Amino acid sequence: MTDAPDPTVGEIGEHRILREIFAALDGSSRAIVGPGDDAAVLAAPGGRVVLTTDTLVQGPDFRLAWSGPSDLGWKSAAVNLADVAAMGARPVALLVALAMPADTRLSFVGALASGLRAACDTLAPGCAVEGGDLTISPTLTIAVTAVGVLDGVDPVLRSGARPGDVVALAGRAGRAAAGLELLFSRFRDAAGEAVAVARGTLSAAERADLDAQLRPEPPIALGAVAAAAGATAMMDVSDGLALDARRLAAASGVTLALSADALAPDPVGALEGGEDHALLATFPSAAAVPEGFRVLGVVQAPGDDALLVDGVAYTGPGGWDPYRDWDRHTG
Amino acid sequence: MTDAPDPTVGEIGEHRILREIFAALDGSSRAIVGPGDDAAVLAAPGGRVVLTTDTLVQGPDFRLAWSGPSDLGWKSAAVNLADVAAMGARPVALLVALAMPADTRLSFVGALASGLRAACDTLAPGCAVEGGDLTISPTLTIAVTAVGVLDGVDPVLRSGARPGDVVALAGRAGRAAAGLELLFSRFRDAAGEAVAVARGTLSAAERADLDAQLRPEPPIALGAVAAAAGATAMMDVSDGLALDARRLAAASGVTLALSADALAPDPVGALEGGEDHALLATFPSAAAVPEGFRVLGVVQAPGDDALLVDGVAYTGPGGWDPYRDWDRHTG
Structure with a gap:
């Protein structure tokens, strides 16, 4: 244990990491049993549930120079909420399996949880993070499962x-890809490595494309x-x-x-x-x-x-x- | 595309990988909507569902020299099924988010899917893989979400x-850890790297401990x-x-x-x-x-x-x- 103000997750116990996450999620749970037990328990009115999972992996799916932790939380929620919505369902819960390098800062984890919550609050009010898993991994990986209910309609296939x-x-359609193109064309160094985005150099339309890529709505x-x-x-x-x-x-x-x-x-x-x-x-x-x-x-x-x-x-x-x-x- | 008999996942399209997985899972789905749409749709008799997620990461959680793909599929199912059971629920579905290196062989993915199915069939008949996600990652990562139903009882907290x-x-209690100790003490080379398990060198009790670690029941x-x-x-x-x-x-x-x-x-x-x-x-x-x-x-x-x-x-x-x-x- 350490009292450092922003320790790495490798320096502290799971309990303290969970405390940081729960602080970011505080008050958002609407489950019968929310985070903290072996599993979450959710109401499934209508007797059917919709379930999907989608993962963001550092490298193929994002670069930390371009995406901050709040962006990553937001996007990992949004892409899963969209799959629930595409069945005609109303999202009610996310489960988040977070695998992260030992040198990840505690504040990064807290900001990621805040981004997950913000996406739920904005895009799918009533939906919240109701469970998850923490693991150490060489590769930052965010695997989200989203759960939805159908409110009496049939699923749309x-x-x-x-x-x-x-x-x-x-x-x-096409805005997120334009944002990605912008990142690759304007925010890499001579060696091709991602560098931080200077938003001040972008037009309003370019910023909108960038947001469509980093924080889709x-x-x-x-x-x-x-x-x-x-x-x-x-x-x-x-x-x-x-x-x-x-x-x-x-x-x-x-x-x-x-x-x-x-x-x-x-x-x-x-x-x-x-x-x-x-x-x-x-x-x-x-x-x-x-x-x-x-x-x-x-x-x-x-x-x-x-x-x-x-x-x-x-x-x-x-x-x-x-x-x-x-x-x-x-x- | 390639016609190689056992290509790597980096050489082929997602469609062919899914075909391999679906072949391993064939006939096991019991969902209203199983794999193949944006999300799965499950019956939730009793109007409540139990949900949990747990991840296995290469390195911290397993070594490929010790665990084969079928073992990994089995264990990643078993640990999640146990969390559903611990709520007093009956598992009905798994969702599997699989992130794997581009040089992973197609046969490895098929064997992993077979291991997932075997664990469901053996430990929780009626439960099946009903959805998932495939991603390329430098680090082999298996994030499973398990879903259970309560059949009219209240969840046990x-x-x-x-x-x-x-x-x-x-x-x-203690057998899986004894199996892990066996792996660390007997199946590493002079440099400390994991080497393949020579089961013939083990007593029956040792093999049981090893199985408790690699294929828990x-x-x-x-x-x-x-x-x-x-x-x-x-x-x-x-x-x-x-x-x-x-x-x-x-x-x-x-x-x-x-x-x-x-x-x-x-x-x-x-x-x-x-x-x-x-x-x-x-x-x-x-x-x-x-x-x-x-x-x-x-x-x-x-x-x-x-x-x-x-x-x-x-x-x-x-x-x-x-x-x-x-x-x-x-x-």
Whole structure:
């Protein structure tokens, strides 16, 4: 034990780290049993729960020169909340498995917990961190599991789109990728290493792109809204609209026909940029599309191509595959 | 893409890795929506769910020279199933966030998935892997979230033990630590690096200790049995009986008074060895203790010490703290 004001996690016991985390989360738990026992206990009104997990790893997924601990907490919450929303569910809890190097500062852990909480409070009020796990690892890794409830509606799958449905999107497309491009083009040193972001050198539009990358704000509440409005299919756009639209089309056995105008001002950026975590959904008619979604096109009977843009097969890169692409952008 | 018979995950796309995993899990899903959509959807009969997460990290938690991929899958399932059981719940699903180096072989991933499935089938029939996430990482990391349902009973917390209750244990204590000691003392080279285990050089008892460390078999089903029998408190013994008994005593505001005879033949090993994932529980009377649990002692009104053995305060090491101890046992 040490009384240093900001010790490393390798210098102190698990108990003190938990105290720092619990201070950041204080008062946020809404579980039947929150953090501190062997497991959390949550109410599951309606008798069904939605569960998803997504991990951020230092290197492939983030650089500490670009992302502060609060950003990392925020983003690791947001990307998981989006997957819950994409099922038409309302997020109610996060579990956070945090593996970190022994030289991680206690204040870093506290700021990360604060970022998790801020994302929940902002994007999914009523959702909180209800459990987790702490481990020492050479590689900073944040594995989050998100839990949602359906409030009486049926889950909205990828497979429900039918010819004649309307295709719509809530949230941004292409902004997070523009922010990543900005980081790689403007905030690396001569050796290619990430350097701290000088926000003062950025325009307002560039800052917005950067924020879309570092602290994304997916339209979480619109997931349940879409389900209540009768969405026939829905998914989180994490790997780029083109790739994810093809996935939805394949799962549903249909073709999606989009309009380039609807993707203006940068259709290619919108189709190929990942990590915005917009919600791509189909609805039985234009009248059913709820506020917050914009119409991108229509669902057609299956053809030779799963994705058309202005009537032409879209053959651009399919988007992000962590196994194929992870070192395309390193160093 | 490659047609190599056993490519690395860095050589192939996520789709092919998922195909390997789904092949290992084939037919095991019992979810309303299993793997393949944005999130899993599970039935939560009784309207409550139990959730926990626990991570295994290469280095601090395992060495590949000692643990094969099937062992890792098994253990990462077992330790999480035990936390669900310790709430009195029945495990119904696992979510697995797997972060692995780009040079990990596809066959390794398949064997890990098979190990996860085997642990579920053996320890918690009806439970299956229902979702997950794949990421590239320099450090092999397996973060599992386990989900349980309560089947109408109330969750059993750490805080419910009352003076006069009987203390009982289901499962082993000290065996997994003996197995770890065996690995460190017998299966390292002159430089201290882990080397493959020559099982033929081990006695039957030593092999059992080794299996307790590498493929633990916590008494998962006895968690729900204890809850139904009226257990007043319960927890998973992961960090050693002494430390975890003190935690239960502190949460309940009582003293636990154990008998050394009940911990024979090696009371110190039983008190200080972690990782067996036995279930420590208290019951309102000896008559209430279900088959599979053995009585260790009684609950007393709180005194100066949270844990007594044969009436004397137990002051031995408190057990495993990953922040304090993680490199005590390295290389």
